[in-house]
Amino acid sequence: MNLSLYTLFIVLAIFLLLFAVEKLFPLRESRGGLLARLIVNAVISGFAFVTAALVVRPASQRALHWVSEQPFGLLHVLQLPAWTQFIAGFLLLDLSFYYWHVLNHKVPLLWRFHNVHHLDPELDVSTGFRFHFGEVLLSTLFRVVQVSLTGISFAIFAAYEVVFQANTLFHHSNLRLPIRLERWLNKMLVTPRMHGIHHSQVQHETNSNFGVVFPWWDRLHRTLGLNIAQSKIAIGIPGYTSPGDNRLWHTFILPFVQQRNYWRKPDGSAPNRVSADLQKHKAFLAE
């Protein structure tokens, strides 16, 4: 059995496990019907998978072949011992995904597509693969640049892929972990409470916590914001909270039509949270 099939089985098993346990121990209360959301997320994810399999994966594999034959990319230049190279490669991949995520929020064209991921009115493991196929298609260019500049090997790429996919599902899940356990885990991994804040309707909270696997890049770039209690968070994008905004067809055409003011609700209000206290304890994960 080849490596990508192993990855698929591991990721599928983690998905099913998280899907079951997040229903038993939910972190945030569910407000709407699960089935309608699941169907929308499954179809959007299906298109994302097909785009990834037909375009992103072949392009990344070609780039991997290319860098394995030419002495190109940072890791080739550095010539580190094998295990140091593995760690450095792993960190570089995660750091570059941090930058890609930031770009998806800051560049208006990219945000049109990434917004489809964020306007899911609830957050659980089914949101984890809900990316507009346009966002996946645009990521092809990023992946080729990422692989070429880092000079990553097949082994590091494959190992990171499993951890990346697994942690993406984990941090999107609605699983309530004991707070002390999550605070401990969050020193090493992006966790559900941390990423829940990234899906808040408050603009500056959405523009925080961009990390995928390691939470350290947010600390380093001062984009960390952990002190928002999950019970205070409304999930989604304010401008797209009307009933019907999460309908399948609407999410498909959304990046290609006139955009609304993302940060104002249909009644004109903009969700906000101002407190000097929140500014002080940004690195403390709230319950």
Ligand SMILES: [Zn+2]
């Ligand atoms: Zn995001």
